[in-house]
Amino acid sequence: MQYGDYQLEIYGAGLKGVLPRWPVDFAGLESAAAAALPDWILNYVAGGAGDERTQRGNAEAFGWWGIVPRMMAGAYERDLTTSICGIDLPTPLFCCPIGVIGLCSQDFHGDLAVARACARTGVPMVMSTLSQDPLEDVAAALGDTPGFFQLYTPRDRDVAVSLIQRAEKAGFRGLVVTLDTWVTGWRPRDLNTANFPQLRGHCLANYFSDPAFRSLLDAPPEEDLRGAVGMWAGQFGNSVGWDDLAWMREATDMPILLKGISHPDDARRAIDLGVDGLYCSNHGGRQANGGLPALETLPDVVAAAGDVPVLFDSGVRSGADVAKALALGASAVGLGRPYAYALALGGEDGVVHHLRSVLAETDLIMAVDGYPTLADLRAEGTIRRLPHQVQ
Numbered sequence: 174m175q176y177g178d179y180q181l182e183i184y185g186a187g188l189k190g191v192l193p194r195w196p197v198d199f200a201g202l203e204s205a206a207a208a209a210l211p212d213w214i215l216n217y218v219a220g221g222a223g224d225e226r227t228q229r230g231n232a233e234a235f236g237w238w239g240i241v242p243r244m245m246a247g248a249y250e251r252d253l254t255t256s257i258c259g260i261d262l263p264t265p266l267f268c269c270p271i272g273v274i275g276l277c278s279q280d281f282h283g284d285l286a287v288a289r290a291c292a293r294t295g296v297p298m299v300m301s302t303l304s305q306d307p308l309e310d311v312a313a314a315l316g317d318t319p320g321f322f323q324l325y326t327p328r329d330r331d332v333a334v335s336l337i338q339r340a341e342k343a344g345f346r347g348l349v350v351t352l353d354t355w356v357t358g359w360r361p362r363d364l365n366t367a368n369f370p371q372l373r374g375h376c377l378a379n380y381f382s383d384p385a386f387r388s389l390l391d392a393p394p395e396e397d398l399r400g401a402v403g404m405w406a407g408q409f410g411n412s413v414g415w416d417d418l419a420w421m422r423e424a425t426d427m428p429i430l431l432k433g434i435s436h437p438d439d440a441r442r443a444i445d446l447g448v449d450g451l452y453c454s455n456h457g458g459r460q461a462n463g464g465l466p467a468l469e470t471l472p473d474v475v476a477a478a479g480d481v482p483v484l485f486d487s488g489v490r491s492g493a494d495v496a497k498a499l500a501l502g503a504s505a506v507g508l509g510r511p512y513a514y515a516l517a518l519g520g521e522d523g524v525v526h527h528l529r530s531v532l533a534e535t536d537l538i539m540a541v542d543g544y545p546t547l548a549d550l551r552a553e554g555t556i557r558r559l560p561h562q563v564q
């Protein structure tokens with residue numbers, strides 16, 4: 174698939190006087206979405222930890238690297254397909270788990286809109302535990318496009334196993350266990366407005382539809398929302414340890430990936446314990462301010478991972494960023510806030526437009542820079558660190 178053809182489609186429509194309905198660049202999407210979203214959702218999505226230095230650093234770090242162009246390299250046709258943990262991925266781009274994505278569409282069913290957009294583009298989706306619609310409905314909307322279920326591991330083991338097994342039964346192909354968010358980071362935008370959407374009962378559909386979770390409640394959520402939210406809050410703050418990997422492995426045949434791995438020693442330990450994939454991320458700078466930009470941690474994690482796949486996110490804003498993360502050894506690269514903004518602006522069609530835009534730019538960079546396949550792009554010597562940052 175030559176994703177770059179989206180460019181021709183846009184110019185072709187221009188000849189008939191039709192302009193793209195939404196911006197193709199991140200800055201345009203971000204400013205338009207800021208005007209479109211209600212403040213309480215915008216603050217939550219756009220905000221990060223502390224003064225957001227780490228969040229900004231995530232994006233800026235892409236300016237510290239440059240891809241080395243190659244000419245006459247047979248890149249007339251490109252192949253962006255890849256495979257991780259035995260799962261064929263149509264694209265190396267995926268949608269990161271976003272717990273409040275449901276709220277970013279006007280009808281509050283954003284999880285389904287994103288799943289449909291992923292189904293239309295072949296972009297894999299990592300669905301959050303925190304969704305407006307139950308995971309079974311999201312899996313159905315994804316169709317044959319690969320989906321991964323991101324687990325926030327509840328304290329109660331039966332609830333955790335129930336969520337995992339529901340995800341497997343529904344057709345999700347892999348389990349992504351997030352490690353960096355068993356406690357919420359210090360987020361001034363949310364604190365100053367005393368707003369946390371889940372505590373208002375949003376995005377808890379997977380819990381409220383879960384028989385094991387419901388069995389913990391004195392009254393069903395439909396009768397006692399406050400009680401059910403309180404139970405959710407009590408279940409949420411569970412810090413997963415290395416020992417937990419054994420029962421997770423017992424609970425499912427899905428490959429297990431760990432999200433939040435940033436240190437090579439953690440990468441090695443995870444692999445020694447039989448984890449199938451790593452996911453290098455600092456949660457978009459939402460959890461701990463003052464940390465390294467995530468891209469800075471990627472090369473060491475990739476080196477420690479050997480043949481084990483490494484997913485990456487945090488700060489990816491364009492196809493050029495996707496190409497750089499791949500060149501630094503990522504197996505697949507996740508979009509976060511940008512697709513939330515596209516959803517806020519244009520619903521399912523807005524997300525399709527955004528995913529096609531990022532894929533087109535990635536594809537065109539592979540064309541111009543002479544890397545016909547992801548293996549070519551991920552080879553040694555395709556990217557260099559710059560002596561100074563390019564703004």
Ligand SMILES: Cc1cc2nc3c(=O)[nH]c(=O)nc-3n(C[C@H](O)[C@H](O)[C@H](O)COP(=O)(O)O)c2cc1C
Binds near residue numbers: 323458
């Ligand atoms: C509003 C919002 C909600 C998020 N919710 C989750 C979540 O439920 N589970 C998870 O593992 N990561 C969650 N993340 C983190 C993303 O998966 C990803 O790591 C991050 O968005 C990447 O940074 P970026 O958006 O700046 O590119 C969330 C991110 C945002 C912006």
Ligand SMILES: O=C(O)C(=O)c1ccccc1
Binds near residue numbers: 272356357456459
């Ligand atoms: O907002 C987040 O980034 C997130 O993933 C989350 C979800 C629930 C509680 C705390 C953080």
